[in-house]
Amino acid sequence: MATTATITLTSADIAGDPVNVSKTATCTKAGTTTDLDQTTGLSRVHLRSTTNKVLLAANAEGNDLAAKVYIINKATDPTLYCTITINAQTIGKLYAGDWMFIPWSQTDTSANIEIAATNWTASTGDIPVEYAVFHEDTDFLTNA
Amino acid sequence: MATTNATISLSSDIADNTLTVANTSALYTAGTTTGLNTMTSVTKVLESTNNVDLITTGSVSTTHAYVYINNPSTDHTEYFHIHIGNNVGSGTYDDGTLPTEEIGRLYGGDWMWFPWDVDDDITIKPSVSTPMTVEYQVFS
Numbered sequence: 001m002a003t004t005a006t007i008t009l010t011s012a013d014i015a016g017d018p019v020n021v022s023k024t025a026t027c028t029k030a031g032t033t034t035d036l037d038q039t040t041g042l043s044r045v046h047l048r049s050t051t052n053k054v055l056l057a058a059n060a061e062g063n064d065l066a067a068k069v070y071i072i073n074k075a076t077d078p079t080l081y082c083t084i085t086i087n088a089q090t091i092g093k094l095y096a097g098d099w100m101f102i103p104w105s106q107t108d109t110s111a112n113i114e115i116a117a118t119n120w121t122a123s124t125g126d127i128p129v130e131y132a133v134f135h136e137d138t139d140f141l142t143n144a
Numbered sequence: 145m146a147t148t149n150a151t152i153s154l155s156s157d158i159a160d161n162t163l164t165v166a167n168t169s170a171l172y173t174a175g176t177t178t179g180l181n182t183m184t185s186v187t188k189v190l191e192s193t194n195n196v197d198l199i200t201t202g203s204v205s206t207t208h209a210y211v212y213i214n215n216p217s218t219d220h221t222e223y224f225h226i227h228i229g230n231n232v233g234s235g236t237y238d239d240g241t242l243p244t245e246e247i248g249r250l251y252g253g254d255w256m257w258f259p260w261d262v263d264d265d266i267t268i269k270p271s272v273s274t275p276m277t278v279e280y281q282v283f284s
């Protein structure tokens with residue numbers, strides 16, 4: 001029941017020598033080698049709110065447990081971005097095609113992952129976003 | 145400008161049907177199709193459980209960057225708390241009053257990748273005071 005995540009970073013010309021970094025993580029329960037055994041699956045939403053909306057609701061029971069979050073902005077207009085926030089702390093902007101993969105601590109129930117289609121307008125069209133969570137804890141996401 | 149790509153391949157057989165995701169993003173300056181041109185690669189060994197700066201806003205000259213952080217340890221019980229906000233040294237953190245938020249815990253063998261708006265520092269807190277190595281790259 002394994003979940004693996006591989007990142008590959010490549011560039012032929014950002015430095016004097018080519019950059020090629022590749023790392024595979026097997027997603028396990030916190031502090032163990034036991035595979036994560038639950039997932040939301042891959043979900044898709046279309047965003048048009050310029051203010052923060054809860055994408056993933058934190059559950060305090062998730063604190064000290066492992067959760068990995070994948071989010072991608074599937075827009076094709078390079079100017080369109082989504083702002084990703086955890087508990088009012090902005091992490092960064094996902095521009096069209098950008099993705100992120102992070103561990104999520106859920107240190108408390110305020111640690112929601114929120115998202116805003118910050119520069120959306122009626123003329124830009126919705127911003128499609130896909131996401132998935134891989135996690136442990138049977139009660140996780142029951143308040144989503 | 146340079147051409148830099150970040151690819152993720154996810155595979156999971158948790159559910160009855162295997163989930164497979166593969167996506168590549170080209171790294172551009174904010175809102176453009178102009179490639180990034182700056183990269184920083186660092187390996188650090190941390191030897192205390194203090195919450196300290198890992199990547200400061202002053203180290204990046206733009207307001208849009210991408211961050212890769214890797215815990216190369218093979219010990220799955222040891223981890224880093226990865227925060228965004230001001231470091232608090234040996235003080236209490238994440239008490240609800242400080243301008244800092246724990247993103248997540250990076251256990252041995254884990255990596256993370258995310259866009260960074262360079263508004264606040266990225267800080268780190270090892271789970272143990274024995275030497276722990278962290279690797280990171282910043283593209284901007």
